[in-house]
Amino acid sequence: MAKDRHRTYIIGGAVILALALLLAIWSTVAWCRWKCTCAHFGKDRGITRFHYHDLSIATNKFSDIIGQGGFSVVYSGILNNEQVAVKKIIKDSKGEFKDFLTERATIGNTRHMNVLKLEGWCCTISNFKYWFSHTLDDVMLFLVYELIANGNLHEHLSEKPEVLSWEKRYKIVKGLCSALHYLHHQCSPYILHRDIKPGNILLDNEFNAKLGDFGLSRVAKDGEEIALQTRAVGTALYMDPLCMKDGHVDFRRSSDVYSFGIVLLEIAHGENDPFLVHKLRTDLPETFVKDFADKKLDGKFIKTEMERVILLGLRCTEREENQRPSLITATYFLENGGELRPATAAPA
Missing domain, CATH: 1.10.510.10 (Transferase(Phosphotransferase) domain 1)
Known part of the structure; x- marks a missing residue:
């Protein structure tokens, strides 16, 4: 009886250890894939990456829409005591974020008083499913600009x-x-x-x-x-x-x-x-x-x-x-x- 109980404990411990090891491996792989996703969208160094939580607070949970286009929605907010325009990038018809990559590549390193200033960017997960699927369907991307409030x-x-x-x-x-x-x-x-x-x-x-x-x-x-x-x-x-x-x-x-x-x-x-x-x-x-x-x-x-x-x-x-x-x-x-x-x- 004691031997059976002891064997049960050993088997149970082995199962728990195996599950813990699998969870650790899965977490490590998922995290590495997430880091690769962020690295893909954040190739340009020197551009601030904001946390999604900070953008949510800055825009009052993305409540004030000030502009909308085919592949973006723009919200107003206050971040670090500065007025900003937070642009959420929407995937194009091919399911890609080309507008995000294009704007990062072009305006990211520009410095001119007559060119809109890019303050930073944000990459976050929109759905927990990402950790299992690792697809762009569950990723959200944002660009943060200075807010120009006098219209166009x-x-x-x-x-x-x-x-x-x-x-x-x-x-x-x-x-x-x-x-x-x-x-x-x-x-x-x-x-x-x-x-x-x-x-x-x-x-x-x-x-x-x-x-x-x-x-x-x-x-x-x-x-x-x-x-x-x-x-x-x-x-x-x-x-x-x-x-x-x-x-x-x-x-x-x-x-x-x-x-x-x-x-x-x-x-x-x-x-x-x-x-x-x-x-x-x-x-x-x-x-x-x-x-x-x-x-x-x-x-x-x-x-x-x-x-x-x-x-x-x-x-x-x-x-x-x-x-x-x-x-x-x-x-x-x-x-x-x-x-x-x-x-x-x-x-x-």
């Missing part, structure tokens, strides 16, 4: 009752030009935004432009072109016509320049009017500044500045990409005027 350029041009003054508009033009000059010519490798439009140009309380939404952006090296085996991306009204086709699309700096030009013309005119732009391109009368300027401004603008914005917009939106200026030339022209040389022209 589209709202100020088209939706708000207050007229956006020319002084503020010209400040926005120069800020946007500075941001793109930085991305195209001062970042290495350089960055193509690919979705420049008024809705992606945020404005702070001093009406400084902050270029945001880098979900479609790409990083390229000098001498390389980005060829996309996909449908055209971006917003049709602001997209380079050379990129508006299916299949192979070569997207270059000049494609961003085209979108920039359309935005300039909208800032000057108050709305996106392709018919009027075509008319100006066909016949540029001496009165083009007065004819094209936003009537809501009631003539309250500096003529030289308005003329520069319109002419630059027209040159940036040339059908032939080799006739468009670079952002280096555009920056100089806005400050000093002079000749608008194409990006392909030899230096004077």
Whole structure:
């Protein structure tokens, strides 16, 4: 009897020990896989990784939605006594987090006053099933940005009752030009935004432009072109016509320049009017500044500045990409005027 009890204890102890060992092995493997998942999404060093618990507290349990797109939901919050925008990334149609990886790769290491600042990121588990399945279906990803609470350029041009003054508009033009000059010519490798439009140009309380939404952006090296085996991306009204086709699309700096030009013309005119732009391109009368300027401004603008914005917009939106200026030339022209040389022209 005693022997049977003793044998039972030994067998029971062995089973418990085996289960404990299996649990330890399973926990170790699961933890290593989780660390690999985090490492996959957090390749860039120097970018703060926040805890999900802190973001939940900062956003009052993700209660205040301030924006929503096809693959993201944006919440406002206060983190470390700073106002932030917490962007939850939603998987695309293929079940991947490409927008997250793209934004991390492009905006993560940028430092410019006219480019939206990335404060950090977060990776967490949405479901306990992850520890058994280890699939991305049970992962949640967030990007944390500085919060720009004064809306975007589209709202100020088209939706708000207050007229956006020319002084503020010209400040926005120069800020946007500075941001793109930085991305195209001062970042290495350089960055193509690919979705420049008024809705992606945020404005702070001093009406400084902050270029945001880098979900479609790409990083390229000098001498390389980005060829996309996909449908055209971006917003049709602001997209380079050379990129508006299916299949192979070569997207270059000049494609961003085209979108920039359309935005300039909208800032000057108050709305996106392709018919009027075509008319100006066909016949540029001496009165083009007065004819094209936003009537809501009631003539309250500096003529030289308005003329520069319109002419630059027209040159940036040339059908032939080799006739468009670079952002280096555009920056100089806005400050000093002079000749608008194409990006392909030899230096004077």
